[in-house]
Amino acid sequence: MQCPESDDAVQRDxxxxxxxxxxNGKHIFNEEEDERLASIVDTMIEKDLLPEQExxxxxxxxxxxxxxxxxRNQTIARVNSKNFLRCLYFRRGRDSQENKLTAxxxxxxxxxxxxxxx
Numbered sequence: 709m710q711c712p713e714s715d716d717a718v719q720r721d722x723x724x725x726x727x728x729x730x731x732n733g734k735h736i737f738n739e740e741e742d743e744r745l746a747s748i749v750d751t752m753i754e755k756d757l758l759p760e761q762e763x764x765x766x767x768x769x770x771x772x773x774x775x776x777x778x779x780r781n782q783t784i785a786r787v788n789s790k791n792f793l794r795c796l797y798f799r800r801g802r803d804s805q806e807n808k809l810t811a812x813x814x815x816x817x818x819x820x821x822x823x824x825x826x
Contacts, residue, residue: 710751719758722748723766730792731773731785742788746795753800753809764812767793771816790820 726745752758770793773785797813818824 710755714757716758719752720762722752723758723763726792727766727770730770730788731781732788733781733784736784736787737791742792742795745792746799749796750799760807760809764809767809767812767816771819774819774822786820786822790817793817793820 726748729741729745749763753763770789773782773789776782776785793813793816797810797817800810800813
């Protein structure tokens with residue numbers, strides 16, 4: 709993410725790859741994969757590598773899996789996305805002020821959490 713050859717197109721490809729891994733349809737992560745993936749996106753946010761609105765839209769896209777019909781694939785996508793977003797939210801918690809991006813993360817986590825009280 710930080711090498712000079714990593715332009716916006718590469719960064720967008722990375723986000724799409726992360727979404728594909730989270731919504732893999734086979735495995736709910738249990739080896740801290742969510743933490744490793746959060747490191748990548750955290751770096752993108754920290755270094756302002758993509759516009760905030762683009763990242764906000766991507767995060768909202770992750771949470772859209774909660775609206776899919778209930779199935780094994782939907783459950784995998786929802787649980788992986790929820791855990792990833794929690795990791796990212798708490799990493800970003802070191803920012804002293806809440807901003808649009810952290811508010812979006814929190815809303816997306818809540819959307820993916822079927823036990824959350826609306």
